[in-house]
Amino acid sequence: MSQIGAPRGRTCSRSPRSRTLRSVATLTSAVLAVTVLAGCSSDDETDSAPAAAQDNAPAARDKVADGGTLRWAVDALPTTFNSFQADADGTTSRIAGAVLPSLYTLDERGRPQRNADFLESAQVVETEPKQVVLYKLNQQAVWSDGREIGAPDFVAQWRALSGRDTAYWTARNAGYERIEKIERGKNDLEVRVTYAKPYADWQSLFTPLYPKQVMGSPNAFNDGARTTLKATAGPFLLKAIDRKSGDVTLARNPRWWGQPAKLDTIVLKAVPRADRAKALAAGTLDLAEIDRSTAERIALALRDARAGRNGAQAALVHGPGSSITPAKALKSWALANGSDDDKAKEVRTAREQNQQAIDRYASAQDALARYVVRKSLEPAYTQLSLNGESGPLADERVRRAVARAINRQELADSVLKPLGLPAHPPGSHLALAGQAAYADSSDALGDQDTAEARALLADAGWVPGGAARKPAEAGTKAGSEAEQKAGEKKEGEKKEGEKKEGEKKEGEKADEKATPKEAADQKAGGTASRTAADTASNEGLYIVGDDKPGEAPAAPAAHAPAPAGPENGTQVLAPAPAAARAAHPGDKGVAGAYAPRGTAAPAAVPDGSKALGKDGKALSLRFVLPSGPGSESLRAVGDRIVRMLDAVGIRTEVTKVSDDSFFKDHVASGDYDLALYSWPASAFPATDARPIFAKPEPASDGSLLVEQNYSRVGTDRIDQLFDQAAATLDEEEARELVRQADARIWAAAGSIPLYQRPQLVAAKADLVNAGAWGFAVPRYQDIGYKKAETSNGAERNR
Numbered sequence: 001m002s003q004i005g006a007p008r009g010r011t012c013s014r015s016p017r018s019r020t021l022r023s024v025a026t027l028t029s030a031v032l033a034v035t036v037l038a039g040c041s042s043d044d045e046t047d048s049a050p051a052a053a054q055d056n057a058p059a060a061r062d063k064v065a066d067g068g069t070l071r072w073a074v075d076a077l078p079t080t081f082n083s084f085q086a087d088a089d090g091t092t093s094r095i096a097g098a099v100l101p102s103l104y105t106l107d108e109r110g111r112p113q114r115n116a117d118f119l120e121s122a123q124v125v126e127t128e129p130k131q132v133v134l135y136k137l138n139q140q141a142v143w144s145d146g147r148e149i150g151a152p153d154f155v156a157q158w159r160a161l162s163g164r165d166t167a168y169w170t171a172r173n174a175g176y177e178r179i180e181k182i183e184r185g186k187n188d189l190e191v192r193v194t195y196a197k198p199y200a201d202w203q204s205l206f207t208p209l210y211p212k213q214v215m216g217s218p219n220a221f222n223d224g225a226r227t228t229l230k231a232t233a234g235p236f237l238l239k240a241i242d243r244k245s246g247d248v249t250l251a252r253n254p255r256w257w258g259q260p261a262k263l264d265t266i267v268l269k270a271v272p273r274a275d276r277a278k279a280l281a282a283g284t285l286d287l288a289e290i291d292r293s294t295a296e297r298i299a300l301a302l303r304d305a306r307a308g309r310n311g312a313q314a315a316l317v318h319g320p321g322s323s324i325t326p327a328k329a330l331k332s333w334a335l336a337n338g339s340d341d342d343k344a345k346e347v348r349t350a351r352e353q354n355q356q357a358i359d360r361y362a363s364a365q366d367a368l369a370r371y372v373v374r375k376s377l378e379p380a381y382t383q384l385s386l387n388g389e390s391g392p393l394a395d396e397r398v399r400r401a402v403a404r405a406i407n408r409q410e411l412a413d414s415v416l417k418p419l420g421l422p423a424h425p426p427g428s429h430l431a432l433a434g435q436a437a438y439a440d441s442s443d444a445l446g447d448q449d450t451a452e453a454r455a456l457l458a459d460a461g462w463v464p465g466g467a468a469r470k471p472a473e474a475g476t477k478a479g480s481e482a483e484q485k486a487g488e489k490k491e492g493e494k495k496e497g498e499k500k501e502g503e504k505k506e507g508e509k510a511d512e513k514a515t516p517k518e519a520a521d522q523k524a525g526g527t528a529s530r531t532a533a534d535t536a537s538n539e540g541l542y543i544v545g546d547d548k549p550g551e552a553p554a555a556p557a558a559h560a561p562a563p564a565g566p567e568n569g570t571q572v573l574a575p576a577p578a579a580a581r582a583a584h585p586g587d588k589g590v591a592g593a594y595a596p597r598g599t600a601a602p603a604a605v606p607d608g609s610k611a612l613g614k615d616g617k618a619l620s621l622r623f624v625l626p627s628g629p630g631s632e633s634l635r636a637v638g639d640r641i642v643r644m645l646d647a648v649g650i651r652t653e654v655t656k657v658s659d660d661s662f663f664k665d666h667v668a669s670g671d672y673d674l675a676l677y678s679w680p681a682s683a684f685p686a687t688d689a690r691p692i693f694a695k696p697e698p699a700s701d702g703s704l705l706v707e708q709n710y711s712r713v714g715t716d717r718i719d720q721l722f723d724q725a726a727a728t729l730d731e732e733e734a735r736e737l738v739r740q741a742d743a744r745i746w747a748a749a750g751s752i753p754l755y756q757r758p759q760l761v762a763a764k765a766d767l768v769n770a771g772a773w774g775f776a777v778p779r780y781q782d783i784g785y786k787k788a789e790t791s792n793g794a795e796r797n798r
Helices: 091-100 151-161 218-227 273-281 292-306 310-316 326-335 341-368 396-405 408-419 450-459 481-490 492-506 518-522 575-585 632-646 659-667 716-727 733-746
Strands: 071-076 104-106 110-115 120-124 132-137 179-184 190-194 236-242 247-253 264-271 288-289 371-386 542-545 613-614 620-626 650-659 674-680 711-715 753-763
Touching: 071 091, 091 236, 091 264, 110 120, 120 542, 151 179, 151 190, 273 288, 288 341, 288 674, 292 310, 292 341, 292 408, 292 753, 310 341, 326 341, 371 396, 371 481, 371 632, 396 450, 396 632, 408 753, 620 632, 620 659, 632 650, 632 674, 650 659, 659 674, 711 716, 711 733, 711 753, 716 733, 716 753
Parallel strands: 071 264, 071 288, 620 650, 620 674
Antiparallel strands: 104 110, 120 132, 132 190, 179 190, 236 247, 247 264, 288 753, 371 674, 371 753, 542 711
């Protein structure tokens, strides 16, 4: 898993099991490059369907014209062609999918399907004393240099990614470290892989498969594959990369043994998301992921076309010319032709500029009417991350209160309903609707409940007026604040005892209520059929800073390398004061010390929405988000979250930071309280999700290894459940273990899934087998342009 637009890169952890995932948390600088492969190929049709179907204009191959070029937008040129390096990104993955072997590909429900172009069969042939997987390769499968694909390629990739040779600069090795040996089978087309210990997710390995020329030596792996690939094996091959123009050209592979590619070439064009509307209007793209505003612009152009309006007419209806009334036009003409030369010149210049704007808009609308918008849901979800390292969120009760204050359905509705997409908040951190492992475990934490959120906060000692109440001992001191702090330091032990006693009294009223944790524990334990050992509890819960709960956040540690950005489209929230005013429009405040007689007294603020405090400190959380373009939707989500938290007395300090800094300098380094970013779903959650929710571990130098667990909240039991799921070869048992792990992740309240991300794709109207794929991966050889029909009904090529 990774963030969308998902950043890829080395995690904060240096442990051998570390595996960096592509970030779904979409920033403009990073796009979701989902490596979501499925761990089992179940054909059980009783599984739930995806929340939204794919929308890619499917067409039979005989209806697709031969030839043509597809200009496909990507966020940036790849910095490497090696998918297993830290700076591999979405473009790297897109190229790999077209030019390298994929032993398994995903269908529309995220299930792995054997790729017959490379595999005749693959199955577990032995489980005792060791697990053995036997691959039988397609006898026609060859690299572009004519060499047969075989065991030497498997061996080279295993050795490079096993983690045993530190000369290889790998970003991830999960699964490869479990392999004990790889051998040639009965012939060159058979590969036997023996595992040192059972591995359920074996189907995730060797996709993509690189030739031994890339994996065979550290130099070739680290440097050679960054700029070129010595051999490929797919329907396309890597033809050229032009860094000046920002283009990567893929050409039809003449050695390809499968169904030939319909297109002659695919040109991947680096076009930032903020510039895609302009590029589409200029007609320089055929396929591009877009944001909501661009999708709405295309929809408007299509409505105009259906209504018989051309671009020039549309510009006068809703474009730059729509504000020009007959009276304004007459006055403008009069001034432009008047006796005041200076004024006339100024008005003529303005008229020319207005006409140019109208012409540009008209041309753009005519061009955009040639596209359609294909939409589905990305295999990724946006979440609110709660940093449990220090400060108020180190207390599980406060994290739970934040979660209970948020109406996830309202947030999902605000993002997805205007797009005509189903708005169902994800019920799992580890799978999405339609995947075999999906189960809604959100009731381990509970739905939005303002009263429950307030009760949790009160139980944690955060109460209205608490910011004005100083600790008993400190309140009796005289002199400056510095003198008071000096006195507190001298009498620290005494003060700590009194503080704990005060908190105990403060919580007595809340004790009368049922503890929310109890209900969550019951859910985390699963159904009655689960064992008592599965019951969620605080045992083994590791939250950095637990030894000093309630302290102000410590200064951030040195920034560790992490994905460049979390989610394409992750947005910066509006300032908290503005959001607070919007939440309480009727609250006029105190008019002044000498208000006129008869002035109404200020409206009383309900205790529940008053700012909370504890021991003289206000409850305020730092909400950090990226400030890049294309963030309007996420910014609106942030505004809503600010208001929801404000309603229960939690104040927020919204901080806007650059896209480049957001993930690396804030989320990955722990310099935040709240953050919005996304993770992609994975069909191998036991492997791919483990680093995201693993319990942080202290390093020998005193730092903390968090892998990708940027909330810094985890438990021993969650880790154990992941490990058990990865080690069982019983598919249903593995899914059940993953579901139990998810219930405990909900109960720990380190992250709150909010909604599945929308997937909006602009495509030329006659482009088929391309668009919003949902869970599925593209079948590159089938993408093309629909055959046109001649006047007598016969088809002709484009």
